[in-house]
Amino acid sequence: MDQDNNQNKQEVVVSLSDISKTFRDFWLRPTVKAVDRLNLNVKRGEIFGLLGPNGSGKSTTIKMILGLLKPGSGEIRLFGKAPTSAEARAKLGYLPELSYLHPFMTARETLDYYAGLCSLPKKIAKERSNELLEMTGLQEAADRPVGGFSKGMARRVALASSLIGKPELLVLDEPTSGLDPVSTDEVKTLIKTLAKGGMTILMSSHLLADAQDVCSSFMILNHGKTVAEGRVGQINGDLGAFFLSKVGEGRDFKIAPFLCVETVPGGAK
């Protein structure tokens, strides 16, 4: 039994081999190389943090993993299958950075819709919807249109939608964005609990403290290339400081001269 568990833990859920992606304009001329020969393996039950500054290629990488973008070269496998295959997609959940909900639908209808897309039988869909609404504290607002929800409430509906199909791989893009400290803490606890239950989680975040709290492994991207990777526990000290040491090098921030105010008695010049 233990051996089986260990074998499961070693199973690679997400595998990226030498992935590159170059965006092109209408005339197919290359405009930007977003990802450059990226290799990545995420094992079952792992909480993997994809970190990097803006424009480092995190979102492109996530979109390629989700099958929304095709890599220019290299190979992506989810559960050993192509990301666009129905088998892989049946095991996938995704929480985008912004909630992207249908404003005219209620929270319950939104969950029903995604349950339908996952082809869940009606009875199971109803049970799961109720459980998820309870988990996210939305029972009272379940039958109100989500267009009137606050950002935090909308985020919780989106999180519940990503979990309705009981995914084996959950991709989270800035999962705590827009949440208050209490909700942030709840989401972090939820992520850890889901991972303990065997769910694999791949998350990108700008909030390095959050990433340090929940992630077991990480990869830092800059200009589409890997600049560091490893286990969070192996870092001596703060992940934030480590991050800055890797991607802050060579960056020289200068304040525009006209913004430098010379202070003189009697006020600014």
Added chain:
Amino acid sequence: MGCCAVIRAFCSIFLLEFRRFFRSKAFALLIIASTAWMILLPFILKSDGTAEGAREIYMRYSLGGVFALSAIALASSAASSLAREREEKRLQLSMIRPVSLAYLALARIAALVFIGAITLFVSSSILAFKTRGTWRNCWHVLDPVLESASEEAEKEYARYMADPDLPEEIRKSDKAVLIRLLTRHAFERYEAIPPGGKGGWIFDAAKFSSRPLAVRIRFTNDYNIRDDVKGVFSFGSLKGEIDNITQAIAKIPLDKKINREESSSLREGQLDFENLGKNSLMLRPRRDINLLAEADSFAFNLIRANLELIAILASLISLAMFLGAGLGRSVAVFTCITFMFVAVASSDIISECPDPLESDKVDKMSLAITRAVDFVARPINSLRPLAALSLDECVETKEVVKVTIVDILLLPLLFSLLSAFVIAHKEDGV
């Protein structure tokens, strides 16, 4: 994915699109405007003063107006449906589920077609209720068995070319243009039956032999000639008399009671006319004379007409969905509405335009483009089921089945696949 899973996914997307339209102001406006149009039309339409004329106009324009409203509202909605989802990034969340993108488009088309069907059903119910006292059986319409106008044009063209006196300018003209002109000429060719003379046309009415028959004769020529006509139509043992026409279209029932003793001289399958009036009867066999065979009730005809209208709506919605996927929301809505207006106006433009032989290059090019639009948009342009309803013509089941297969099944499937292809490429940043 099993069959149940596929149906469940389809229903979810269908419901999403239905709710989107149902909860928008567009749905309320569409229903209110359609109902108001159906109720108020009799008060605002102007007919030729006869009850028949009023009925004909009401039949044509009541459902015609509702169809136009539905087409504009639903095509606009279809054009913005997938496009808006994509622009607002919601589509990504559906695309990562185990459902094909073509399926997402197809279920949305189905939902909008369903809304169109509801609107037409409500309007048809009002139409049926308001005209309940004037319900009449509809009629199968048979054309004379003649060689086609284009075949006749080909023969005429060969004869022209063999004529040594043909002007060189015409001999050098484009064959396609000449054939088109000769086809039109053949279609409009008049036949004259002098006083005391007889004319005859063959009709293939074998399968309708047990039904009541009638002759329909039109006088809607370019000069609106409605001279007094007097004579007897004979079809086998059946006869019908016509005298002093005042209507543009006259329907003469064929009855066994009149002049039964003369019937032996008439051939089965040939409709004969004996002109007993003082003037020659001028008519175009390909346009002006039909044999009618009684079909079924108005209610069944209304159902068939509705099915055909729904099919036309489905083809429009599918096209709009594809345009939305490819061009983006605002451009697609604009293109769709422009297409519909051009479709409606194209046949008038073509008939009013100068003859291609006499016009310059720009005119010829514009006319060619308009002809192409007319060819593509002919089902929308002609709205054949509405014309049939207004003239008590039977909307043929065979035609309904054909249109249903093409417009409700094949076209939505094709445009869904194309939409999926375009969106997948757009998402990929190509």
